[in-house]
Amino acid sequence: MSTEEKVEMEAVPLKTDTDETKTETAETAVVEKKEAPKKTWFFNKDKKKVIEEEKEIEEKEEKPKKKGWWSGCGKKEKKEGETEEEPKPEMSIGIDMQMRDEKQINDHVKIQFEDVFGEPDTFHSNDCIWRTNYRVFEGTRTFFYKLFAIPMIVVTFIFAILFAFASALNNFIVMPYGKLLSIPLTWISLAWSFVVSTVFNPLANSIGLCFSKINVRKYGINNAPTDLMQA
Template structure:
């Protein structure tokens, strides 16, 4: 069969996966990973080990929603208030309404986050720490001990299923395998 293949009909197809560097650009910066906050110049000199450089607890100051969890909250003035063509207010009223909407939205959000962000963060951290501790030290060991202690029962149950249930189901499958249904419109 190898002799039937034509070698002169082969074409090379180049697929750009986007992971190679462009050839015309000499000054490309290496992209920062999303989990790592950009380091300042004086911080780069202070780093003594690779563990200090890679930190999950360093906050992302520039990219605060890297996974796009809150895309539904990107609300602008035009999403909330819109005037039809037939009825219009004055241009000054529209500009002032837009400005007041944006200022109110931003400042009320900042005030509410100052009041609630720290307590909610503390409660969330406490809740996740308790759940992690319970899962690591109680739930997982309990499940593993049950699985270890019931391994003999699992072996017996497997034997019972192989001896009693499997022959019945395989014969029922062979009987039903010969059935064919043809639908015809009259």
Template sequence: MAASETSVRLTVGEERVTTVDVTKGEDVDLKARDPEQLHVDLKVQFHDVFGEPDETVFSFDLVWRWAFKLFTNVKLWCYRITSLICGLPLAIFWGMYFAILSFCAIWCWEPYMKAYAIELGCVRRIFETMLNAFYRPCFEVIGYCFYNIRIQKV
């Protein structure tokens, strides 16, 4: 036998599984990095945080310019350095987390909920039988007692 005949071919949706590229040619947009508008609340600029209300409480122009430049650059570079250090490990972590979450939802929770619903079907039938045997006749009698009562406006 040839080696290819004895090897196991893994397929997903009748497509051969490889580890080459799971993105299927989809490329990341390097300009629009939040296309779903997930982080609109994080779009914070200098003027969203700082504002001097009127000329009586203005700081020196030099201070205002430098505060603007420092705020903008420190925010940018802190984010870049933090994402450089933590971005890839966190991408691995969140990829694993969502993979495990998907696995649990597909292979654990949904089958459990289906089995639970089937098991509760038996309890439901018993409960319905009890209600029909004991409570329904009482409520029907009470309904017949009040059946002919009519309220008239005087």
């Protein structure tokens, strides 16, 4: 070997295990540096600030969108501590075709077949006859009730006029006249109660005390002289 080759061999260092581990650690450090995000002003913030910002974002998302002025008409804002009220049933316009006696003013007319006819245990007719009687009674009653209800339209018209007249008389004559008379009558009642309590009541009490000891006796032929007079 020549002298130049010897010098080159001496200049190249030999690789060992420690050198390999150093190179591996250096390579991993370089990779971590590459993978790690770049530090900016956003990542340098404290964790508390980041959590507060996330909460503010969530609250903004949960808040309802602002509606126009027309959407809030007739609605009351909820106050703290108040519970949601149950939705009230909507008012129905017109009459109830199912429940036609809401005030139950005609309960005494609720008469059925069982309230009129009945068979005791000792006397029972055939089943077909009993069913036939029931159907005849119910069918005849409903048919003639509907038939008699047709001319009742005239009666309803008359009663409507009478109720309207009575209501107008009560609202525009009787009640105003009664309220008008109540004003002077209160004066009279106050004056009369004052006169009775201050004049007549003590006068009557004093007269009663003066004549309380007087006894009237009746003397007759058939009665004893000491008997009291009977009215």
